[in-house]
Amino acid sequence: MDNSNLPSQPPNSPAESRGSISSEDGAPSGALVFLVGPAQEEIPVDVTGLREASSVFAELLAPHAMEMQGILYPGGSGLFASPLPREIALPDDDAFAMKAIIYALAFPGRFIRPATPSDPAPGPSVREFLHLAVAIKKYKLQDNWFVPWPRWFEAVVDKVKANGTAQEMVWLVAAAWQLGQRRRFAELGLDLMVKHEGRAGSYFRFCERDGVVQRALPLKFWCLIGERAARLHKRVVDLVRSRVQDDGCGCGGRAEINSAWASVYDEYGWGAAVPLSELLGAAEALAEQEVASVAEECDCMGERDLGPAAVREELEKFKREAKICVECVLMDEGSHSVENSVYH
Ligand SMILES: [Zn+2]
Ligand SMILES: [Zn+2]
Known part of the structure; x- marks a missing residue:
């Protein structure tokens, strides 16, 4: 995607950033160019608009900060008539993301890609x-309503929940x-x-080559997911x-379901390589x-440890307690305990 979609003068930029600045070389008034990513993609930006968008941009584009980089700022002496560079290199940023953000700031709430009949x-x-x-x-744009990320987030969550790959789920977890x-x-x-634990550690392998995920998601998450999955599996x-062993049925009414539990145990009980999803399913x-x-068919249930609905509740509890919450990731390893709410 080239930069032709980007506004050289966002419609919401204050009037004074246009009229009062001369631009002898024809560059858009108040404009600055970000050189984004390793490929140094050029993204023209409106200094005044960006300063208002967030405290981080305000700092990056503050007059003293820009002077330190040899950039003359709008309102300073000489303006853009100077031969000094009007560029700021942002080599660690992603060019598409920066373009989409700057576009959304210029055209509040809009996504950079135009609507089409198919989309x-x-x-x-x-x-x-x-x-x-x-x-x-x-x-620090989380609270800037010009960037409607909650809407974008829900849309990708819906998409991935419907038919996402393990890799896409990792990206979503990292984004969350x-x-x-x-x-x-x-x-x-x-x-x-x-859904994906036990499938030959597939997500570990692709994350080893994914620098974005490595920077965006703490390693602790990977330690925990292996640990919690193993615990969930065992439980x-x-x-x-326990369903196979502790059968209290003497009437014979449970014969069918008892043998079904027995065959699940035979099939999955000792297979360490069995995917969690299949066992749990x-x-x-x-x-x-x-x-x-x-x-309803059998009255012997009273002799068992768990009533009929309790099995389902147990499974739900196991899953709930396998969840990795923000605190789990932030918590000091040494303080792990039930009291410290590892069990949610
Ligand atoms: Zn019975
Ligand atoms: Zn937790």
Whole structure:
């Protein structure tokens, strides 16, 4: 995408940033160029508008800061007639994210890509959203309503929940972490764990080559997800085994479901390489079956540790307690304990 989509003069820029500044060389008044990313993509920006957008931009574009970089600022002596550079290099930033942010600031609430018949409500892809989240955090734009990231976020969450890959889920978890979205962070992390843990460690491998994820998501998250997934796995296996062993049914009415639990245990009980999603899926299906049918057919349930609905509740509790919340990631390893709310 070239820069032709970008406004040289955002419509909301204050009038004084236009009329009062001369531009002898034809450059847009008040304009400055960001050189973004390793490719140094040129993005023209409106200094006054950006200063108002966030405290980080205000600092970056403060007159003294710009002078230190050899840039003459609007309102200073000489203005842009000087041969000094009017560029600021931002090599660590993502060019697309910066363009999308500057566009949204200029045209409040709008996404940089125009609507088309096939995409009437354009928004960022999951990968683009991760870059946006990193930039929004870096430039402290979380509370700037001109940048409608909550809307973009919900759209990508819906998309990934419907049919996202493990990789996309990792990007979303990282974005939720960057934006301090506590509830989403815990939910998406659990989703990632339940759907993809045990599948040959696939997400570890691609994260090793993904510098953006490495910078955006603490390593602690990866330590925790392995640990919590292993614990969740073991708890589900233990529950399945307890259904097989502690059967109190003497009437024979539970014969069918009992043998179903036994075959789940045979299939998944000792396979360390069994994906968590398959084990959990099988256990949850049987838990539903317990609630739906057997409870009415058999009176022996009183002799068991768990009533029919309790199996499902146990599984929900296991998942809840496997969640990785913001505190879990921030917490000092030494203070891990039940009392310190590792169990949520
Ligand atoms: Zn019975
Ligand atoms: Zn926690």
